[in-house]
Amino acid sequence: MASSGSGYDLSSSTFSPDGRIFQIEYAAKAVENAGTALGLRCADGVVLAVEKPLVNRMLVARTTGGYTRSTSTRASRSRVSSATAGRSLTGRGRRRAITRRHHGTKIPPATLSSRISAYVHYFTLHGALRPFGASTLVAAYDTGTKRHSLHMIEPSGVCYEYYGAAAGRGRQPARTEMEKLVVNPSRVPEGGEMISVSEGVRQLAKIIHSLHDDAKDKPFELEMSWLCEGSGWKHEGVPREIIAGAVEWAKKEIENEGENDEEGDDDEDDEMEE
Amino acid sequence: MSLSLQSGGAASRALAPPSTARAIADQGNQMTTRPITTGTSVLGMKYRGGVMLAADTLVSYGSLAKYKNARRLLSINSRTLIGAGGEYSDLQSIADLLRGNALNDRCTADSLYEEDNNEECAGEVWSYLRAVMYQRRNRMNPLWNDVVVAGFRQNPDGTTTDSPFLGVVDKIGTAYEDDVLATGFGAYIALPLMREKYRPDMEEGEARALLEDCLRILFYRDCRALNRVQIAKVTMDGGVLVSEPYELDTYWDFKGFVTNKGEMGTDGGW
Numbered sequence: 001m002a003s004s005g006s007g008y009d010l011s012s013s014t015f016s017p018d019g020r021i022f023q024i025e026y027a028a029k030a031v032e033n034a035g036t037a038l039g040l041r042c043a044d045g046v047v048l049a050v051e052k053p054l055v056n057r058m059l060v061a062r063t064t065g066g067y068t069r070s071t072s073t074r075a076s077r078s079r080v081s082s083a084t085a086g087r088s089l090t091g092r093g094r095r096r097a098i099t100r101r102h103h104g105t106k107i108p109p110a111t112l113s114s115r116i117s118a119y120v121h122y123f124t125l126h127g128a129l130r131p132f133g134a135s136t137l138v139a140a141y142d143t144g145t146k147r148h149s150l151h152m153i154e155p156s157g158v159c160y161e162y163y164g165a166a167a168g169r170g171r172q173p174a175r176t177e178m179e180k181l182v183v184n185p186s187r188v189p190e191g192g193e194m195i196s197v198s199e200g201v202r203q204l205a206k207i208i209h210s211l212h213d214d215a216k217d218k219p220f221e222l223e224m225s226w227l228c229e230g231s232g233w234k235h236e237g238v239p240r241e242i243i244a245g246a247v248e249w250a251k252k253e254i255e256n257e258g259e260n261d262e263e264g265d266d267d268e269d270d271e272m273e274e
Numbered sequence: 275m276s277l278s279l280q281s282g283g284a285a286s287r288a289l290a291p292p293s294t295a296r297a298i299a300d301q302g303n304q305m306t307t308r309p310i311t312t313g314t315s316v317l318g319m320k321y322r323g324g325v326m327l328a329a330d331t332l333v334s335y336g337s338l339a340k341y342k343n344a345r346r347l348l349s350i351n352s353r354t355l356i357g358a359g360g361e362y363s364d365l366q367s368i369a370d371l372l373r374g375n376a377l378n379d380r381c382t383a384d385s386l387y388e389e390d391n392n393e394e395c396a397g398e399v400w401s402y403l404r405a406v407m408y409q410r411r412n413r414m415n416p417l418w419n420d421v422v423v424a425g426f427r428q429n430p431d432g433t434t435t436d437s438p439f440l441g442v443v444d445k446i447g448t449a450y451e452d453d454v455l456a457t458g459f460g461a462y463i464a465l466p467l468m469r470e471k472y473r474p475d476m477e478e479g480e481a482r483a484l485l486e487d488c489l490r491i492l493f494y495r496d497c498r499a500l501n502r503v504q505i506a507k508v509t510m511d512g513g514v515l516v517s518e519p520y521e522l523d524t525y526w527d528f529k530g531f532v533t534n535k536g537e538m539g540t541d542g543g544w
Contacts (some may be wrong), residue, residue, distance in 0.1 A: 214374070225386050236387075
C-alpha cells in the first residue's frame with residue numbers, strides 16, 4: 001500500500017494524485033486481516049466455509065454468533081471482518097429479500113448481490129460515510145432458472161460471480177488451491193467431472209486447515225454451510241458430523257502431504273472441538 | 275357566503291356545512307365495516323399425538339360461491355398451522371405477517387442449525403395474533419377473521435413440548451383454547467357434534483373421520499359451505515402436513531331432505 005498520511009487518505013471523497021481512494025483500500029485491508037472465508041460453486045450446490053477465530057481462549061465455542069446467515073431460505077451469505085459492519089450488511093440484504101417477497105417473487109441471486117453491492121458502493125462516495133470493512137459472499141439458488149450461484153461483494157462495492165471465491169487472511173493461497181479443483185463447467189478435463197458438494201466440504205475444510213498456523217494463529221471454529229440439491233436448495237448448516245468427518249480427512253491429507261514434502265512442518269492440531 | 279337573515283354571528287357558523295377539507299378527511303378514514311370475500315367455518319380438534327384442522331375451500335362473494343379452490347389452512351412454520359374464516363384477503367395478510375416473522379426468526383438466528391434454534395410455537399403465534407387483532411380492533415379497523423391456531427406448546431427453555439395446542443382468536447381479539455374448536459357457522463352446527471364424539475385418546479383416523487362427518491353436515495346445512503375440503507395436521511415427529519383439496523361424498527336422499535312437508539306440494543326440502 002502506498003504511503004499513508006499524505007493527506008489524501010482522510011476521506012473517501014478524495015482521490016490521491018495517482019488516482020486511488022485510500023479509505024477504500026484501508027477497508028479492504030480490514031478484510032485482509034480477518035479470518036478466511038471461502039465459497040465454492042460445485043456441481044450440485046454451493047458450499048461456504050468460514051474460519052471463525054476465537055479472539056480469546058476462554059470464549060465458549062459456538063456462542064459468538066454465526067458469520068454465515070440466511071437472507072431468505074434460498075440465499076445465504078458469509079461475511080468477513082468487522083462483525084458490526086457485516087451484521088449491518090446482512091440485515092440490509094435480509095430486508096431486501098423480504099421486501100421482494102411482498103411482490104410475490106423471490107429475489108434472484110444476481111439482483112440481491114447487485115443491490116447489496118450498490119449499497120456498499122454508496123458508502124465509498126461520500127466524505128461523511130465510512131466504507132464497509134466487510135466482504136460478502138452470497139450463495140443463492142434461483143428458483144426461476146433452477147441455477148445456483150456464488151457472488152462476492154468487496155468493500156469497494158465491486159460484485160462478481162465466481163466458481164470459487166475467497167476473502168480474508170488466507171485468500172491468496174486459498175485461491176491457488178481452489179483453482180486446482182474442477183469447479184468451472186467449461187474446463188472439465190476429459191473423463192473428469194465437476195466436484196460435488198460433499199467433496200467441496202472436504203476440500204474447503206482442508207484448505208482452511210492447511211492455511212492455519214497453529215503456532216501463530218488464534219484457535220478457530222470452522223463454520224460451514226451449504227445450499228444444495230441434498231438440502232432441498234435451502235441454506236443449511238452442514239451437519240456437524242459431516243464437518244467433523246471432513247476435518248478428520250483434511251488433517252490426514254495435510255499430514256500425508258507434509259510427509260511427502262519432507263518438510264518438518266509438524267502439524268499438531270489443537271483445534272477446538274467440533 | 276350565506277345571504278339568509280341569519281348570516282353572521284356564532285349561530286350561523288355552527289350551522290355552516292363542514293369544510294371541504296373536513297369532508298375529504300371523513301371520506302378518507304373509512305374502515306372495514308363488513309367483509310367482502312369470505313370463507314366459512316374452520317374446525318379444529320386435538321387427538322392422540324397431534325392436532326387436526328379441517329375447512330372447506332370455498333370463498334364466497336356475498337352469497338355467490340366465487341372461489342372454489344381457496345386454501346384456508348396454512349402452515350406458518352414447521353410446528354404451527356393456522357386456519358381462518360372471514361375476509362380472505364385479511365387471512366392472506368395475516369399469513370404474510372406470520373410467515374414473515376418466521377423467516378425473520380430463521381434469518382437472525384445465531385446458529386445455522388435448526389435444532390439449535392427454537393421456532394415460534396403455536397402458543398406464541400396465538401398470543402401474538404391476539405395482540406395484533408386486539409390492536410386492530412381498537413383502531414376500529416379489524417382484520418375480519420376468526421383464526422384457529424394449532425401446534426404444540428413450548429417449554430420455558432424454548433424447546434417444544436409434546437403437549438398439543440389448539441386456540442382461536444376472533445376479529446375483536448377474544449382468544450381462548452380448547453380441545454375442540456369451531457368457528458363461524460360450525461360453532462353452531464359442528465361443535466356440539468364434535469363435543470359429543472370427542473375423546474382425548476382419539477386415533478388420527480377417528481379424528482379425521484369425525485371432522486369429515488362434520489364438514490359434510492356443514493355442507494348440507496351451511497349455504498356458504500362446499501364439499502371440497504382440506505384437512506391439516508401437526509404431529510410431534512411429522513411436523514405440519516396440509517392435504518391437497520379433495521371432495522367429500524354426499525348423500526342427498528335422506529328422508530327429511532326429499533319428503534314433502536306441510537302438504538304444500540313442493541319438491542321436499544326443509
